[in-house]
Amino acid sequence: MSPLYLEQRFREFSDEEVDEISNSDSPEGSESPQRSDSPERTEDKTSTPNQQVSIRKLDIDKIVKGDQKSDLADLIKKVIAIYNKKIKKDPYTQDETVSKWDHLKSHNFKLCVYYRKTEYSSSFTTFLKAQGSSGDYITRKYDFLFFFYRTVEKTDEIFALTTGPAWNVLTNFTDFAFPRKITKRLIDPENIKQMHQLNLVGHSLQTQEDYRESPTIIQSDFFTSKVTSMVCGFKQEASIHRFLNSGNSVDTEIKMGSIRIRRRIEMDAFPVILDHLSSIDRSQDTFLFRQVEDNAGSSTPKKKRKLMHSSEGDVGQNEKIKEVDDPKFEFLDYIYQVTDSDEIEKLNRRIIDQFCEDYNKNLIPQLYLCHKYANDFFNSNHFSLEIRGRVFKKWDSCPTLEILVNTLRKKIKLLNFETFKKIKLGFNKQMGREGPSFLTSFLDGEVQTEEGCYFKARGFWYQISIDYLTLVTKDFRNLIKEHLIKSDDPAQLTLPWPKSSTETMYNQLYVDHHKFLDDPKFLVGDCITPNGIEIFDLLRYDDENNTWLYHNKVGFSNNTRVVCSQILNAAKVIGEARMKKKENHNVLKEFWRLATQTESDSEYRKKLKTKLLGLTEEKFYDLFVKNKVVFVLGFVDDHLHELKLIDEEKNFPLQLTSELIVSHNDYEGLKELKFIDKDGYRTHLCYSLTKKRFEELSQERAWETLGIYDKLKPSQSNSNIAKLELIQLKKELASEGYNYYFQICQIPRSSGVTELEHEELSHEENVQTVIQVDDAIMTEREESFTIDEDKWVMKPTKAGRAGILHALGDLAEEEYIYKSEGGKDSDKAVIGEFYNKLKSLYQSSGDFKKYFEVMMKTYYENAKNGNGKIIFESTTEGKEIALKAGCTDDREAFSRVFFTDNLLKAYKSALNSTNYFLSDDELELAAYLFDKQVSVFHNENGVYKLLNTFNEASQNRIVIAKNFDPDVNETTYVRCEIQNGS
Numbered sequence: 001m002s003p004l005y006l007e008q009r010f011r012e013f014s015d016e017e018v019d020e021i022s023n024s025d026s027p028e029g030s031e032s033p034q035r036s037d038s039p040e041r042t043e044d045k046t047s048t049p050n051q052q053v054s055i056r057k058l059d060i061d062k063i064v065k066g067d068q069k070s071d072l073a074d075l076i077k078k079v080i081a082i083y084n085k086k087i088k089k090d091p092y093t094q095d096e097t098v099s100k101w102d103h104l105k106s107h108n109f110k111l112c113v114y115y116r117k118t119e120y121s122s123s124f125t126t127f128l129k130a131q132g133s134s135g136d137y138i139t140r141k142y143d144f145l146f147f148f149y150r151t152v153e154k155t156d157e158i159f160a161l162t163t164g165p166a167w168n169v170l171t172n173f174t175d176f177a178f179p180r181k182i183t184k185r186l187i188d189p190e191n192i193k194q195m196h197q198l199n200l201v202g203h204s205l206q207t208q209e210d211y212r213e214s215p216t217i218i219q220s221d222f223f224t225s226k227v228t229s230m231v232c233g234f235k236q237e238a239s240i241h242r243f244l245n246s247g248n249s250v251d252t253e254i255k256m257g258s259i260r261i262r263r264r265i266e267m268d269a270f271p272v273i274l275d276h277l278s279s280i281d282r283s284q285d286t287f288l289f290r291q292v293e294d295n296a297g298s299s300t301p302k303k304k305r306k307l308m309h310s311s312e313g314d315v316g317q318n319e320k321i322k323e324v325d326d327p328k329f330e331f332l333d334y335i336y337q338v339t340d341s342d343e344i345e346k347l348n349r350r351i352i353d354q355f356c357e358d359y360n361k362n363l364i365p366q367l368y369l370c371h372k373y374a375n376d377f378f379n380s381n382h383f384s385l386e387i388r389g390r391v392f393k394k395w396d397s398c399p400t401l402e403i404l405v406n407t408l409r410k411k412i413k414l415l416n417f418e419t420f421k422k423i424k425l426g427f428n429k430q431m432g433r434e435g436p437s438f439l440t441s442f443l444d445g446e447v448q449t450e451e452g453c454y455f456k457a458r459g460f461w462y463q464i465s466i467d468y469l470t471l472v473t474k475d476f477r478n479l480i481k482e483h484l485i486k487s488d489d490p491a492q493l494t495l496p497w498p499k500s501s502t503e504t505m506y507n508q509l510y511v512d513h514h515k516f517l518d519d520p521k522f523l524v525g526d527c528i529t530p531n532g533i534e535i536f537d538l539l540r541y542d543d544e545n546n547t548w549l550y551h552n553k554v555g556f557s558n559n560t561r562v563v564c565s566q567i568l569n570a571a572k573v574i575g576e577a578r579m580k581k582k583e584n585h586n587v588l589k590e591f592w593r594l595a596t597q598t599e600s601d602s603e604y605r606k607k608l609k610t611k612l613l614g615l616t617e618e619k620f621y622d623l624f625v626k627n628k629v630v631f632v633l634g635f636v637d638d639h640l641h642e643l644k645l646i647d648e649e650k651n652f653p654l655q656l657t658s659e660l661i662v663s664h665n666d667y668e669g670l671k672e673l674k675f676i677d678k679d680g681y682r683t684h685l686c687y688s689l690t691k692k693r694f695e696e697l698s699q700e701r702a703w704e705t706l707g708i709y710d711k712l713k714p715s716q717s718n719s720n721i722a723k724l725e726l727i728q729l730k731k732e733l734a735s736e737g738y739n740y741y742f743q744i745c746q747i748p749r750s751s752g753v754t755e756l757e758h759e760e761l762s763h764e765e766n767v768q769t770v771i772q773v774d775d776a777i778m779t780e781r782e783e784s785f786t787i788d789e790d791k792w793v794m795k796p797t798k799a800g801r802a803g804i805l806h807a808l809g810d811l812a813e814e815e816y817i818y819k820s821e822g823g824k825d826s827d828k829a830v831i832g833e834f835y836n837k838l839k840s841l842y843q844s845s846g847d848f849k850k851y852f853e854v855m856m857k858t859y860y861e862n863a864k865n866g867n868g869k870i871i872f873e874s875t876t877e878g879k880e881i882a883l884k885a886g887c888t889d890d891r892e893a894f895s896r897v898f899f900t901d902n903l904l905k906a907y908k909s910a911l912n913s914t915n916y917f918l919s920d921d922e923l924e925l926a927a928y929l930f931d932k933q934v935s936v937f938h939n940e941n942g943v944y945k946l947l948n949t950f951n952e953a954s955q956n957r958i959v960i961a962k963n964f965d966p967d968v969n970e971t972t973y974v975r976c977e978i979q980n981g982s
Contacts, residue, residue, distance in 0.1 A: 372459030448688030
């Protein structure tokens with residue numbers, strides 16, 4: 001086995017060690033060892049360590065990835081080298097002294113060991129050293145990677161046992177199918193003790209449940225979530241017991257990429273265990289293990305049990321009973337993680353394109369705003385939106401996606417990929433500030449490509465299986481059958497939705513229509529938003545104690561996520577009001593106050609007030625408290641030709657037959673092109689198929705069936721998010737916390753309707769507290785002004801501390817940017833080049849030196865009188881100068897260095913400060929340094945006037961617009977181009 005000192009290192013990573021917090025990108029979280037409840041062990045220097053470890057199998061194709069396949073030991077070195085390159089210190093090192101391992105006695109597994117030693121001291125250590133202690137209180141910690149590798153039956157295998165955070169090394173090369181295979185073969189579905197789920201839709205991001213009794217597994221319960229970990233038990237007769245000497249009660253922790261057997265296992269037992277797990281992974285037969293009862297009726301003592309190969313029969317039995325995979329765990333195969341970097345890059349590009357498409361259609365993208373560090377993200381008290389390198393907006397609580405999009409629309413009219421890349425979002429983490437990061441890092445949701453359907457959740461991509469999509473479609477159709485309001489039902493909304501009407505316009509019909517105006521049992525409430533929440537668009541009640549709350553939208557797919565969120569918000573606050581009837585500040589009392597105490601001249605508000613007062617406040621409250629409350633999702637179909645949800649199953653059958661396709665040749669042709677499988681079920685191609693793509697794939701075929709493309713559509717809604725949101729909404733409304741009912745109402749539309757208007761997007765931010773910020777950017781919308789019949793158009797200009805220099809730069813990627821001689825356009829590089837030019841001229845030209853000193857003196861006089869900025873204040877060099885000169889403050893130091901050799905040094909320090917923005921004075925300097933004639937215009941009461949012209953001797957004329965943005969209290973410098981004239 002391994003040398004004695006290696007055993008000792010393994011011991012030092014003990015159960016009492018504090019778990020290391022990992023910031024790995026993996027969604028699995030830390031895999032530090034669990035505390036054991038077993039009695040304290042006696043030190044035995046000759047025994048082998050038996051620490052709990054995580055077991056992973058590596059995906060060799062991911063490691064090779066285009067390279068020539070090499071020896072397995074070299075592939076392991078490659079994995080370690082890739083990780084060591086990413087970390088800053090304490091790399092993983094191979095223990096090359098492990099020499100006693102005999103692979104011939106270990107199921108042909110060779111052993112390779114890597115370890116990482118880290119040292120750290122606690123606050124107690126710091127205190128003791130401050131008191132003069134010379135003790136060695138440094139904590140040393142070892143993390144291990146034990147690689148077991150071999151070739152068996154022409155199959156290469158690499159397994160890894162990890163301790164502590166060492167699993168981070170393997171996340172990009174993990175075989176995620178391995179734990180699923182083990183679970184289906186060995187785990188008891190009726191012995192689950194804990195489950196953690198990542199929710200793909202709905203309000204809740206993730207859930208963790210601890211069970212007194214194991215839950216009943218129902219496949220449909222996992223349609224809206226991905227199980228990321230389980231604590232569960234092996235089946236009582238699982239074959240693994242043969243190798244654990246454990247009786248029949250052993251718990252294990254299953255994660256997406258690993259398994260951890262919650263039992264101390266001696267190291268020399270792992271080869272036989274890995275060999276057995278390998279057999280399952282390679283789909284070989286394994287057999288149940290039944291313990292032999294001795295004459296006294298007790299099972300054979302553990303020490304007398306025989307370690308056997310997985311192909312052997314049960315001890316004491318002639319008959320071998322084959323283990324089978326448990327179908328109850330099929331849900332684990334529905335959703336699986338995407339790890340290929342090239343595929344992830346394509347998916348990230350697709351989600352950006354999808355965001356831009358919805359943005360440019362004036363829609364809120366059907367995505368979620370989240371981050372992989374979700375707890376920090378949602379609990380942060382500082383968020384900043386950056387565009388083109390400058391902060392545009394700040395919030396003190398997490399903005400919604402709608403608020404973020406509407407904020408962007410104030411400055412960006414149309415969004416493309418290049419502009420999107422210049423948008424970033426930053427927030428504060430518990431361990432320090434995070435960001436700013438590209439907006440892609442914060443977008444979760446569904447993406448459909450030619451390769452299939454994908455979800456992004458907490459920053460990670462997951463692919464959805466076709467079986468999963470089929471099951472979701474079935475569940476969705478069952479939901480329609482149970483909850484769609486029939487046309488003759490009293491709850492059906494009967495007024496047709498007019499052409500080009502928004503949600504608000506449609507709801508207004510019920511105010512203006514005499515039938516509903518005179519009906520006291522019908523209320524319109526979409527304009528009353530207590531605490532910023534719309535509790536209903538329309539309300540209807542009857543004499544049988546039923547209350548229907550309608551939330552109406554245009555279209556079924558695009559707005560489903562939004563309306564589901566609105567319904568859940570309303571359900572939550574109404575539920576709180578039902579529990580706290582006597583409190584004055586609940587949402588129902590606030591609705592009543594807003595609706596009845598208004599002095600508005602609006603005809604709608606007058607009618608609503610009259611109806612409510614006629615109802616009385618007590619009876620209004622009873623509509624929500626005593627009545628059966630039914631939330632209704634109302635929608636009008638927005639397809640060119642109206643589709644009825646009630647005909648979903650008839651129009652889009654799950655299985656296509658030759659009778660439906662009409663032509664047998666066409667039916668076989670769809671199979672050949674892989675649009676349907678051999679049984680007529682749609683493949684993944686149909687779930688993201690556009691008409692253009694269908695024509696490209698079938699361009700050499702002459703289809704006989706009319707409308708064959710439409711027959712391939714799996715549903716009238718291409719959005720799986722919409723279906724899942726409805727499934728989840730139904731589940732949450734029916735939960736014990738709410739106990740509400742749910743229905744869907746398809747609103748008829750006026751005849752001849754060919755297009756419908758979605759609601760105009762609101763720019764109100766009445767839920768969030770907005771902090772005024774010091775930064776702004778140039779709008780993407782083109783603005784212009786005319787001077788002496790010359791029309792000047794303002795063009796996008798890179799902003800930031802070096803904005804004035806970028807205004808002097810060249811046009812690149814549709815915006816003006818100044819790049820340093822090294823080709824960099826960062827503030828640091830550009831300002832650094834500006835300073836170098838200034839320093840060179842300062843040292844070589846006496847005239848420029850005097851000019852610069854006069855400018856600095858003006859700075860000083862203005863600052864001393866309280867007008868203007870103190871450029872040396874709070875800089876490192878300024879404090880050093882003050883200290884050496886015996887100054888009492890920065891202002892005194894400022895005056896001391898003006899006409900000394902320290903002037904340039906102090907100015908450089910100011911330029912390097914992230915709080916220092918170049919202004920008009922630097923623009924004047926830059927005009928001379930870069931040989932430009934710069935004319936600066938500014939807006940004065942709506943009219944642009946010439947403010948200054950610098951360096952008139954130069955023939956290289958540039959026009960800049962100086963704009964003040966009152967929204968963010970900041971001045972920007974924007975390059976202008978002449979559109980007509982001389």
